Amino acid sequence: MLLEVRDLKKVYEGRQRPVEAVRDLTFGLDAGDLVCLVGPSGCGKTTLLKCMAGLLAPTGGEVLLRDKRVTGPPPGMAVVFQEYGRSLFPWMSVRDNVELPLRNKGMPRRQRQELVAGALAAVGLADAHHAYPWQLSGGMQQRVAIARAVAYQPDVLLMDEPFAAVDAQTRADLEDLIRDLWRELGVTILFVTHDIDEAVYLGQRVIILSSSPTVVREVLDVDLPDQRDQLTTRSDSRFTELRSHVYAQIQAAKRESTVGSHDAARQTDLARQVLQ
Amino acid sequence: MTRVLTRIGLALLLPVVLFAVWWFATANSQNFYVPPLREILSTFPEVWTGQRLRTDVLPSLIRLAAGYTVAVLAGVALGVLVGGSRRVRAVLEPVLEFFRAIPPPVLVPVIMLFAGIGDTMKVVVIAAGCVWPILLNTVEGVRAVDGVLADTCRSYGITGEARLRHLVLRSASPQIAAGMRQALSIGIILMVISEMFAASNGLGFTIVQFQRGFAIPDMWSGILLLGLLGLALSVLFRLVESWALRWYHGQRRVQRGRS
Known part of the structure; x- marks a missing residue:
């Protein structure tokens, strides 16, 4: 495995009490992957990415790039903010x-x-x-x-919500650019986003995160054809199913953090049903 | 084109008015200490001959340049050090504020004790006065380095000297320039003052000599020359600054246009 995140945990020392941003994350990327990380707003995506990039020291667990532990920014990594x-x-x-x-x-x-x-x-x-x-x-x-x-x-290209601040049309162009670069240059990309459509459209896999304190909620393989374009892919019924599923999961994640876990379990069931 | 002309016209308007007021107010002046401007102007070329520029103006300018250069180098170097570390800042900041609060001219007698009355003393006085605005502005500039840019540098392995050159100094350069501009006018003041205390040549020395010898129009012409010199230096500074910081001014214009 090219990039591995193992039992990653990050706790910030807050003024009054420690804030647990990331509880326990484990996942990995193989060479040539294009993986999207999606989660509800404020779920510690940026914290996770900074830990992976070696810009922030995790409280527990580790990040491995080519089996070497990341302690500072490694030479084989580039970040797009x-x-x-x-x-x-x-x-x-x-x-x-x-x-x-x-x-x-x-x-x-x-x-x-x-x-x-x-x-x-x-x-x-x-x-x-x-x-x-x-x-x-x-x-x-x-x-x-x-x-x-x-x-x-770089061995791995990390992207932290790179298109969150551009307008919708530009955004579509940039998404296609990323797909093209990925296919033509064979870079390994981890793409962090809060946009569900974007995650499904771009990714070969989508990792869905829970609300903070963050854990991996689901790893979803996106079984859409490699050749994607804004028009046909987005109107594909499979695309709609997948995005509905991710959406339901994120909604459940949000609910879980506010209401009890009973309701969240129901939401997860709903999400399953959507996929079947 | 008309815009440029209008701006030049506006810039020249007040000086012309002031000049005219001075000219007419003193035209029939019988006061020995306030001679007519006409007389001052006619004295000007007689006093400030090539010979005098070489023996008095040039040494002054060289001292100013030397002191100013020392102040810029020391101020920026120390400023990077202080701005880059919270701990160093915590230790040094109260002391720096204390020294900054001392008016530099009072340092002249003190510095004379250590550095004598030669050129060294004058250079030290100028440097000691100029260093503060440069230092404090550099500290602010270094502290304000953007977090995202700093992260970008780290993730690309741009550290140490490369980071200093490409990130810290460049990003602090607008503030450093602001400090240098303040320091320039302080430098001119100190150049004159240090020459009034103990000197055998220089602009300040010459003006005091004229005053003591009751050569009043000559004295006024010296003051006029000082003003012109300060103006020329500040115009020169602006030209260099707007070239060196063209990225900064361009970016500001764009940002103002967008918001």
Whole structure:
């Protein structure tokens, strides 16, 4: 297994009392996977992702990348953050933004230039090399961040709700871009989102999380064809079934955290029935 | 084009008015200490000859440049250190506030005791006064480095010197520039003051000499020159700043346009 999360637990030391954000998470990604993590709002998705990226130390459990324990940001990982406007260097051109991590690796110039040009072309920004990021639209800025991550040639690409802040049309384009990059470049992607449709549309597998304190509620294989597009896939009856199922699960997860578990069990049953 | 002309016109309006007021108010002045502006202007080229610029203005400017450079280097270096660590900040901040509260001119007699009355003293005085705004602004700038950008750097393994160069200094640069702009005017003041205490040449020294020798129009012309010098330096500073921070000003314009 390429990336493994084992019994991960994260407790924040709050002012009055400790807050348990992530209780116990175990799952894994194989090379070439495209897995979506979906859960109710505030379920600790970002906490989980930061732990996986080595940006945050877990309270318990561990994250393994190629069987090596993650203690700090590992070299084989790239992260695309939600806040595209704050993750690109505003004082650098688009090209320099993409190139900086490669330069930092000590990669020779010729190879760097090839990778940068290739990555920018792959995200459809071949003619924006010299622009500053803030001269571009939000969607294009996120493309730059994706190009930077792709050029870095990571083993795993972690994406933290990358399209939450762009408009719906741009979002659809970016989703297709991710599918294309995944199929063409064979990167392994873990995509965190709160958008159920997005999770089902993008993922080969969807991991459904519970409300905080977070556990894995279900791992769902998405048995849709590899070739997906916004029109036919989204109107496919199987797509509708799957998204209804995930929706019911998330609703149940939310209810579970507010009402007793009896009601939640009923919701889970409902979710099962939807799938059958 | 008309816009640029309007702006230049507006910028020149008040200076022209003030100049005219000065000119006409003193035109028939019999007061020995307030000579007519006409007389001051006619003295100007006689006093500030090439020779004098070399022997008095140039040394002043060199001292200013040296002191200012020292202040920028020390202020930024210390500021990065203080801004980067909460613990260092906790220890140093009260002391820094204390030193900042001391008006730099009072340091002149003290520094004279240690550094003598030569150029070193003047450079030290200028540096000691200029360092504070640069230091404090750098601290603020370094503290305000964006969390997402910092995480981005960490996840791409950009640490140590590369992080300092590409993230910390660049991201703090607008604040550093603001500190440097404040420091520049302090520097000019201290340049003059340090030369008034003990010196054998320099702008401050020359102006005091004129005053003591009752060469009043010459003294006024020196003050005029100082003003022009300050203006020229601040225009130069602005040009360099707007070039170096063009990303910052561009981004601000875009953000203002969007909101």
